[in-house]
Amino acid sequence: MWLSRLEKMIDSNKLEKIKNTSVLIIGIGGVGGNALEAIVRMGVNNIIIVDNDIIDITNLNRQLISLRSNIGEYKVDAAIKRVKDINNECNIIGINKIIDKSNINFLFNYKIDYVIDCCDTISTKIVLIEECLKRNIKFISCMGTGNKFHPEMLEIDELKKTSYDPIARILRNKFKNVNDKIMVVYSKEKSISINDRIPGSNSLVPSCAGILCASYVINNIIKE
Helix, strand or coil, X not given: CCCHHHXXXXXXXXHHHHHHCEXXXXXXXXXXXXXXXXXXXXXXXXXXXXXXXXXXXXXXXXXXXXXXXXXXXXXXXXXXXXXXXXXXXCEEEEECCCCCCCCHHHHHHCCCCEEEECCCXXXXXXXXXXXXXXXXXXXXXXXXXXXXXXXXXXXXXXXXXXXXXXXXXXXXXXXXCCCCCCEEEEECCCCCCCCCCCCCCCXXXXXXXXXXXXXXXXXXXXXX
């Protein structure tokens, strides 16, 4: 069996729980692509991915699903092909849409146990967190990974305890009166200053942030 090495570490009941859990991932770029691959290789069999982008040559330096051979393809299509090549029994649904306040409700027509938020748009992060809190769905939200170079400075922690992250600062202000724990992956590294509106990025920090998002979900499944 392809998961035989994992079975040495996880008993059959826990592995069955992992297989039967449904995970939604918003954004499958540098962070989300690695989160997706990690949960697939951990045996999660029910996955929904959401992204409206097309693979571009500038994605090659950091995005796991991006190859020269699939430039121009929709990311969800390329990701589904890759997932099926790892586990052809995985039930994966790809949604090629921009998610915002006007349409987010349709996502929850699907069975969702966990949400991994890897999107770049702050307004989408806000409505996604609001919906997860309202619906009592467990989630992890990734903060910014642009202009950062040290993956060892990434952490999983509560939003209110974050520092050195401009996205987290906005979200802390938005959710300052919320008592529920909002768990995030963020970096304590101070961003490198560049003279460009588009942030710089690399293969080190986003990939590790995605792995941490996946780790949070998998370890929570096991603990339940």
